[in-house]
Amino acid sequence: MTSIYTSPAGARTIEAKYGELLAGWPVPAQHQRVPTREGETFVVASGPADAPPLVLLHGSGSNALMWTPDVAAWSERFRVYAVDLIGEPGLSAPARPPLTSGAYPLWLGDVLDALGVARASVVAVSLGGWLALDFATRHPERVERLVLLTPAGVAKAKVAGVLGAVLLKPFGEWGKQKSVELLLGPEVRRQQGSAEFVRLMSQHYRYRREPVPVVDDAAMQRVTMPTLAILGARDTFIDTPRTAARLARLVPSATVRVLPEIGHLLPAQTTPVLEFLTSP
Numbered sequence: 663m664t665s666i667y668t669s670p671a672g673a674r675t676i677e678a679k680y681g682e683l684l685a686g687w688p689v690p691a692q693h694q695r696v697p698t699r700e701g702e703t704f705v706v707a708s709g710p711a712d713a714p715p716l717v718l719l720h721g722s723g724s725n726a727l728m729w730t731p732d733v734a735a736w737s738e739r740f741r742v743y744a745v746d747l748i749g750e751p752g753l754s755a756p757a758r759p760p761l762t763s764g765a766y767p768l769w770l771g772d773v774l775d776a777l778g779v780a781r782a783s784v785v786a787v788s789l790g791g792w793l794a795l796d797f798a799t800r801h802p803e804r805v806e807r808l809v810l811l812t813p814a815g816v817a818k819a820k821v822a823g824v825l826g827a828v829l830l831k832p833f834g835e836w837g838k839q840k841s842v843e844l845l846l847g848p849e850v851r852r853q854q855g856s857a858e859f860v861r862l863m864s865q866h867y868r869y870r871r872e873p874v875p876v877v878d879d880a881a882m883q884r885v886t887m888p889t890l891a892i893l894g895a896r897d898t899f900i901d902t903p904r905t906a907a908r909l910a911r912l913v914p915s916a917t918v919r920v921l922p923e924i925g926h927l928l929p930a931q932t933t934p935v936l937e938f939l940t941s942p
Contacts, residue, residue: 665756665868666749666750666751666756666758666867666868667751667756667866667867667868668865668866668867668868669866672865672866672867673866675862675866676751676862676863676866676867677753679859679862680725680727680751680752680753683727683859684706684726684727686730687706687708687730687733688730688733688734689708689709689733689734689737690708691706691707691708692706692707692708693705693706693707694706694707694777695753696772696773696776696777697772697776698748698755698769698772698773698776699765699768699769699772700748700755700757700759700765700769700772701748701754701755701756701757702754702755703745703746703748703754703755703769703772703773703776704726704745704746704752704753704754705726705743705744705745705746705773705777706726706743706744707741707742707743707744707777708733708737708741708742708744709736709737709738709739709740709741709742710737710741711741712741713739713740713741714739714740714741714782714783714806715740715741715743715777715779715781715782715783716736716740716741716742716743716782716783716784716785716939717743717745717774717779717782717783717784717785718733718742718743718744718745718784718785718786718790719745719747719770719784719785719786719787719790719791719793719794720744720745720746720747720750720752720786720787720788720790721787721788721789721790721791721814722747722750722788722789722869722870723750723751723860723863723867723869723870724750724751724752725746725747725750725751725752725753726744726745726746726752727859728787729742729744731930731932732930732931732932732935735932735933735936736932736935736936736939739936739939739940740783740939743777743779743782745770745773747789747790747793748769749870751863751867758870760872761792761872761873761874761875762875766793766796766797767793767796767797767800767801770793770797771797771801771804774804780804781803781804781805781806782804782805782806783805783806783807783808783809783939784797784798784805784807784808784809785809785811785935785939786808786809786810786811786813787810787811787812787813787928788811788812788813788814788899788900788926789814789870789874791810791811791812791813791814791815791816792813792814792815792816792874792875792877794808794810794813795808795810795813795815795816795877795882795885796815796877796881798884798885798887799877799881799882799884799885800881800884802884802885802886802887805887806887807887807888807889807890807938807939808885808887808888808889808890809889809890809891809892809935809938809939810889810890810891810892810909811891811892811928811931812892812893812894812897812899812900812926812927812928813891813900813905814874814899814900815874815875815876815877816876816877816882816891816900816904816905816908816909817876817900817901817904817905817908818876818901818904819873819874819899819900819901820897820898820899820900820901879912882908882909882912882913883912883913885912885913885915885916886915887915888915888938889909889913889915889916889917890916890917890919890934890935890938891905891906891909891916891917891918891919892919892921892928892931892934892935893905893906893918893919893920893921894920894921894924894925894926894927894928895920895921895922895923895924896923896924896925897924897925897926898925898926899926900926902920906918906920917938919934
């Protein structure tokens with residue numbers, strides 16, 4: 663199996679930086695390592711142990727750190743589990759089974775079982791959004807509410823933004839910064855910690871190249887739980903109009919919001935997501 667990093671030294675660099683940033687987690691937390699069929703999975707757990715469970719799934723090229731702006735508010739009402747996806751630059755196993763294999767919903771089921779969570783609300787972004795949606799179509803009884811932030815897999819992905827970012831990369835640090843902005847949107851300028859971590863990974867991490875499969879109509883119609891989708895109108899990855907249209911047509915329980923002038927990286931959605939999760 664090809665390593666997800668360019669070298670063992672690169673893997674150690676990413677892991678060390680991740681550990682350094684995890685020390686700044688904004689609320690008290692427990693670090694858990696749970697067994698799954700794909701290997702050990704790392705989870706950051708916050709909030710009261712007896713509160714309703716909330717599972718967070720990040721996107722590709724990311725880890726649990728992406729939830730640091732949200733976790734303080736959400737952990738007041740929920741037992742929050744920020745899960746490091748397998749095959750990504752976190753502390754979970756580097757396993758990358760094919761996205762079409764059906765392995766990822768099985769893996770997520772293992773994670774929930776190991777955490778003792780029979781049913782949970784799920785908030786997920788990008789690749790994590792595809793995984794959450796796929797899991798919800800197969801196991802709707804295990805998902806209380808579903809929040810999809812710029813989710814992959816609802817419509818075929820764009821390629822123009824990715825190609826543009828690749829063309830900018832040879833132009834030194836300016837090109838790298840512009841590449842990050844082109845891919846993620848202008849919000850990245852206000853999240854420099856994220857941009858710095860992305861640049862570090864561009865040196866040491868092998869991003870996924872496999873296209874995300876589109877969830878078919880019949881499966882989408884099995885998503886019956888209350889669902890909130892938030893999209894960026896200027897997303898260079900996600901085909902926002904088609905994603906919004908498919909969700910509206912196939913998931914009657916879905917509320918779809920499109921944010922104007924926003925790319926793939928959304929501004930903080932802490933409050934609207936919390937309001938949705940706690941609404942009657």
